[in-house]
Structure formats: C-alpha cells, structure tokens
Amino acid sequence: MAESILVIVEQREGKLNHVSWETIAAGQAIADHIGWSLEAAVLGSSVAAIASEVATKKLAKVYAIESPKLEPYTPDAFAYVLKEFFEKHPAKLVLMPHTYQVRDFVPKLATALETTAISDAIGYKYDNGKLLFTRQMFQGKFVADVSFAGPGACFVTFQNGSFRADKVEAGAAAAPVEAVTVDVPDGVVRNHPQEVFKEAKQAVDLTQAEIIVSVGRGIKEQKNIELAKQLADAMGAELAASRPICDSGWLPMDRQVGSSGQTVAPKLYLALGISGAIQHIVGMKGARSIIAINKDSEAPIFEIADYAVVSNLFDVVPPLIEEVKKAKAGG
Amino acid sequence: MNILVCMKQVPQKDAPLKLNEAGTWIREDVSYEVNEPDAFALEEALRQKEKHTGEVVVITAGPARASQVLREALAKGADRAIHLEDAAFVGLDAYNTARAIAAAIKDEKFDLIFTGLQSDDYGYAQTGVILAQILGWPHATIIMQIEKNDAGIRVKRELEAGFFQFVDMPLPAVLTIQSGINKLRYATLIGIKQAKTKPLRKVMLAEVQSAIGANLQKIEKLYVPQKSKNTEFLEGPPAEVARKLAEKLKNELRVI
Numbered sequence: 001m002a003e004s005i006l007v008i009v010e011q012r013e014g015k016l017n018h019v020s021w022e023t024i025a026a027g028q029a030i031a032d033h034i035g036w037s038l039e040a041a042v043l044g045s046s047v048a049a050i051a052s053e054v055a056t057k058k059l060a061k062v063y064a065i066e067s068p069k070l071e072p073y074t075p076d077a078f079a080y081v082l083k084e085f086f087e088k089h090p091a092k093l094v095l096m097p098h099t100y101q102v103r104d105f106v107p108k109l110a111t112a113l114e115t116t117a118i119s120d121a122i123g124y125k126y127d128n129g130k131l132l133f134t135r136q137m138f139q140g141k142f143v144a145d146v147s148f149a150g151p152g153a154c155f156v157t158f159q160n161g162s163f164r165a166d167k168v169e170a171g172a173a174a175a176p177v178e179a180v181t182v183d184v185p186d187g188v189v190r191n192h193p194q195e196v197f198k199e200a201k202q203a204v205d206l207t208q209a210e211i212i213v214s215v216g217r218g219i220k221e222q223k224n225i226e227l228a229k230q231l232a233d234a235m236g237a238e239l240a241a242s243r244p245i246c247d248s249g250w251l252p253m254d255r256q257v258g259s260s261g262q263t264v265a266p267k268l269y270l271a272l273g274i275s276g277a278i279q280h281i282v283g284m285k286g287a288r289s290i291i292a293i294n295k296d297s298e299a300p301i302f303e304i305a306d307y308a309v310v311s312n313l314f315d316v317v318p319p320l321i322e323e324v325k326k327a328k329a330g331g
Numbered sequence: 332m333n334i335l336v337c338m339k340q341v342p343q344k345d346a347p348l349k350l351n352e353a354g355t356w357i358r359e360d361v362s363y364e365v366n367e368p369d370a371f372a373l374e375e376a377l378r379q380k381e382k383h384t385g386e387v388v389v390i391t392a393g394p395a396r397a398s399q400v401l402r403e404a405l406a407k408g409a410d411r412a413i414h415l416e417d418a419a420f421v422g423l424d425a426y427n428t429a430r431a432i433a434a435a436i437k438d439e440k441f442d443l444i445f446t447g448l449q450s451d452d453y454g455y456a457q458t459g460v461i462l463a464q465i466l467g468w469p470h471a472t473i474i475m476q477i478e479k480n481d482a483g484i485r486v487k488r489e490l491e492a493g494f495f496q497f498v499d500m501p502l503p504a505v506l507t508i509q510s511g512i513n514k515l516r517y518a519t520l521i522g523i524k525q526a527k528t529k530p531l532r533k534v535m536l537a538e539v540q541s542a543i544g545a546n547l548q549k550i551e552k553l554y555v556p557q558k559s560k561n562t563e564f565l566e567g568p569p570a571e572v573a574r575k576l577a578e579k580l581k582n583e584l585r586v587i
Contacts, residue, residue: 075460075470100491104472107425107460116426116547119455132551138357139451141348143556150547190469194497196490211586217344235580235587247511253493260473260489260509268586275344278454289584291576296345303556307579308564315569316576323577328587 004060005031006091007040008082010099011050012073016042019097021165024057026124026158027095028169033126036092039063040175043081045071051177058169062177063089069184075105076189081182083112089180091153093131098157100259106155115152120278122162139277140300160259160282204238204254206262211237211270214257214284215245218273218294218313222250227317228272234324237270242280258283272313276301293317332385332479332502334376335439337432337446337458338369338404340397344451354552356422365400368447372508374515375477376445377408383479386410388439392420392431398531405526406518412529417536424546425453429461434542435534441503443484448473448507456507463505470505471498475512 007027009020024040031038041063042050051064065085069077082105086094096102098120110117121133125145132145133156148154206212213232219225225245232239239255246256257264258280269287274280276292276299284290285304292305295312302308309316342348343362351358376387389404391397392415401412415435423431444466446459456472463470475495476487483501489509490496518526565575580587 079464100473100489103456104460107455107457108464108470111426111429111461111464116424117457118548119457135454136556137453137550137553138342138348139344139454140556142350142357142553144553145551147549147551148547149545149549190501191471192499193488194499196494196496198493199495243510259491261493263492268580268584291579298347300556302562303558304560305562306560307576308562309572309576310564310566311569311572316572319570319573320576323573324580324587327577327581 003092004037004039005093005095006089007038007095009040009042009050009054010097010101011042011044011047014044014046014049016050016053017097017099018165019099019160021168022160022163023095023097023158024054024059025163025165025167028058029163029167030093030095030124030126030131034131039091041065041085043070043078048177048179052174055175055177056170057175058171059175062175063180064177065180065182067182067184069189072193073101074189074191074193075108076191077184078105079109079112080184080188082109084182085180086113086153094153094155096155096157098159102157106157110155113152115150115155116148117155117157118146118148119157120159121146121156122159136278139275140281140303141298159278161285199253203252206238206240206255206257206264209238209240209264209266211235211268212240212257212264212266212284212287213237213270213272214240214242214274215251215272216242216274216280217244218275219245219250220273222248224314225250227314231270231272231317231321231324234321234328235270237268240264242274242277271301271305272317274301275299276303332379332383332442333440334379334385334387335436335441335444336369336373336376336387336389336404336409337444337462338373338389338391338400339366339447339450339452340364340391340393340400341366341451350553350555354554355550356553363396363399365403366447366450366452368449368508368510370447370515371510371512372445372447373404373407373409374513375508376443377516378513379443379477379479380408385442388413388441390432390435391415392423392428394418394421401531402526403518405529405531406523407516408522410529412531413534414531415534415536415539419536422546423543424548425455425457426461426547427543429458429465430542430544431539432458432462433465434539443503444468444505446505446507448509459505459507466503466505468503468505469500470507471500472507473509474506475509477506
C-alpha cells in the first residue's frame, strides 16, 4: 500500500491562511514525484467551510478536525488533538507552512509522537529513492540537504514562498471530506491567550511603496541613518530597515521589513548593509529588482540580488546620492 | 524566581565560513559569539531576578570553547553555570539537545526556562519547545514581555505582520525569547572579576548519554546555495560604481 502525505492547512477565524496553498502545491509535487497519496487536514472549532474549499483541489481526502477547545489557538490543544488524530490516521510525511503558529506547536507535537520536524525547509529532492529536504543554515550562508532517519512520521514545515500557490492543481471532482471530532479533556490546555492586537496604527504602509531603500546592521550607528534617508529622498523612495535597526530604536517598528514586520514587493529594493538573514529575505524577496550594497562578499543578500556592489556603503552611498540627483535633473 | 537560560555559541555574524572536507559541516576554526536572541534571554532573566529575587543559571552544550558564553553570562550577573562539555553536542539535533539539557538539570528546580527563539547556525527554532514537552511544562514562543502575577505569568507573544497577543500561563514554563525584548547590558569590571569565583558545573557526555538517542534528522550535505538569479557585480572605485548604479536605476530599472 502506498504511504500517505498529509498537508495541515492553517486557518484563523474561518479564513484560510493563503500560504496554505503553497504547502498544498508542495504536497502535490512530492506526491506526484514519489507516488504517495495526498490528503489534507484543517483544524478549528468550526472548519467545514474551509474543508470544502480545500477539497476542490487534487487531494484524496480532506479531514475537518473539530473541537471547541481549538479556538483560540493554544499549543496544548493543537498538539493534543493532532496526536489523537495521528494515532487513528497515521501519515508517513506531514507538511505544514512555517508560520509562527506552526513553529509554536509542531516541535511539541513531533516530540509527543517521538519523532522530529524538519523546520523552515525551502524545497525537496528525490534522489535514488531517498527523500531529502533542503533548508537554509547559518543564516542562509549555506543550504543543507536533510534526510529523515526516524521510524515514525516525518514532519516538515516550508518557508513562505518556497512553492507557488498558483501551481495548486484542482481536482477532477471534490475530494471527500471526513469530519473528525476530538474531545480535549479539561486540564490539557494550560495557556490562556487574550485577543490578538496591533501595537499602534501603522503610519507607514511599505507594501504600497514602489521604491524602498532599506538599511541593516552595516549602517553601524544611529547618526548614519541620515545618509540612507538622503538617498531615499533623492530617489523618491521609502526608508525601511531590517529588524536589528528597529530593535535598537534607530527607526520605528513600522519601517521593519521581514517575517515580524512588513512583507513588501516594490519595483526596486535597495539593501544597504543588510546581510540577508532568512527572516529579512522572506519579507522582501518578492521585489521585482534588488540591489545590494554590502562589504561582506559572502552576505546571503547577494544570492538574490540583481545588482551587487561589494563595497563599504559609506564609500558608495555619498557619490550615489549625487549621481541620482544628477540623473533626475538631467531628465 | 529561579530561571535557567539556555545559551549557544555560534559563529560570529560576519565570520567567513568554510565547509569541511566532507561537506557536512563548517570548519570550526572561526570566531564565535553568543547566539543573539540568547543574549536577550539572559538579559531578561537578569531583569526578572532584579525584580523578583531568585537565581539565574546559564547552561550551554558544546566543546571547551563554548565556556566563553558562560563566563560572559556570569560576568553580566548570572549566579552559576552548567556546561554540557563535548564537541559531540554540536552535532545533536534539537530533540537530542533538549533531552541532554533535561538530563543535566534533572535535580534542579526552576520556575522558568528561557531560550533564544532560534539559533543562527541550525535555525531550528525548536529546542525550547521540545524541552517544555519533555519536562511536561507549558510553553510560549517569540516572547517580547514577561510580567509575573499571582497565578503565574502574563507574556506578550509576537505574531506575524506586526500583531501581538498576551497569554496568561502558569509556572513553571518555558519561554523562547525574541531579540529586542530589552536593552542588553555590558559586563562591568567587577562583574568580570566576580565571575571567576562563581560555580561552573561540567556535565560530560557520558552522564547524559542514556537520555539521548540517534539523531532523527541528518545533514547529508551542506553547500553554498545555488544562485537562482544572474547577479551582475558592479566593480570599480566608489565614484564609478555610483555612476553605474545611477545609470541602471535610470535606464534599466527606470525608477528615477
């Protein structure tokens, strides 16, 4: 009997997290490649509608796993319910998007099942009958091919943007939906989450910016932010930053690009002194063009740059400001 | 509150890394530093201790060089340290690392365990959560604030895209700490001096061997990522590079 792959999609308040389609695309690609069957599951207090939406895709089956204790989200309830589910419906490979929610419960679930999760993978390979998952290491400086060595289920979480949501294949007919109810006994859930909120109304909407000049650690000191600002002004760009700059308070949090900040897709992203840690890259790799200026020739940002300048930004930016002004004045 | 802080030594951020001959790991002759989120975890533990009294204990797993992380933590104000000392700890997956830590602290009693939210080398973002499961404790991840109350603690979790959430939870608990939760302190001269007399307990691999098993995930090959883009490198003196860049901005990218 062929083994099965299960994709666990993510929903919040009855809406599917869009990145779930990428994971279904990943599941379809792997299932086609290795000849395993593909199923999906969605969890929540009331998920029938989402399960039907997912069931329009090319899948053997969709599980609608329900328990009132699944809302609001807690790692205790999710791990408990999924452990119960897997005892009745074992899968050999379990795929999920690498969201903050998944990061929060998957290591717990995998440990409870005495297995492991290959986290933040960006792709897979199938070599001589062996399935390998690729993941970034050392902040993206290297990539590793990782194999699963356990007897149980292999859990894999995929980084945003690793597969294309628009590649998801529709099914010839709707996949059957199986409702599963799991009882979560009192005492299992120990955390009491409050409402989700935003800190302050975001003053800057970087998602709409056409040109972004973004600064990273290479800017060295707070007073040097002014230099980046001058370049942004000359280019008519919005100023943004990587996380450490906002953590230091050199620029406000609403100018942060990356997994914990805004996800942007401008015409041009000019990265000044940004090394390109994974958490930053996921927020800007959708830019149409990327220019990177960094003195470290091995900085991972160069992997995704269209134009690269290996140089000290303090040498290049001042003349660049003048050249930009000249070019603009020249019409 | 008695707090354990799990810390890791990782290659320095801008250290040039080279692959070993087998292509399975980096060459170890590089400079190391404290994993950044772990430094924030330590700072938070010290601040909690200053508010509520108690003890801050730091633990690391790695070869002799990793003791530098512990010495720095003791100099900043941690009370004592535990060193799981063996080069083999570097190669453990997150499950085994957590099992080794759990075994090393089996006779200790903590109210809280902090880890950084992920490491700059493997980037698993899992060890803390796994440790919580092994100990049977609740956990919360990516924490930006911790307030103690009568029932336990209220923590602020960071979610995606600028969202946050407060979570009330009982003690003991494991928290994974996000960079930027606080402002880091520097070690003082007197702190550095005092650190030399603070207790550092070494735990050898043999003492925790029975708690760990074979790695469930294995790095088959480590390599430099293949470029997906055709990157054009602009070279020359700064003035010339600036001129070339402006030309690209105007005529090819058409953004100015």
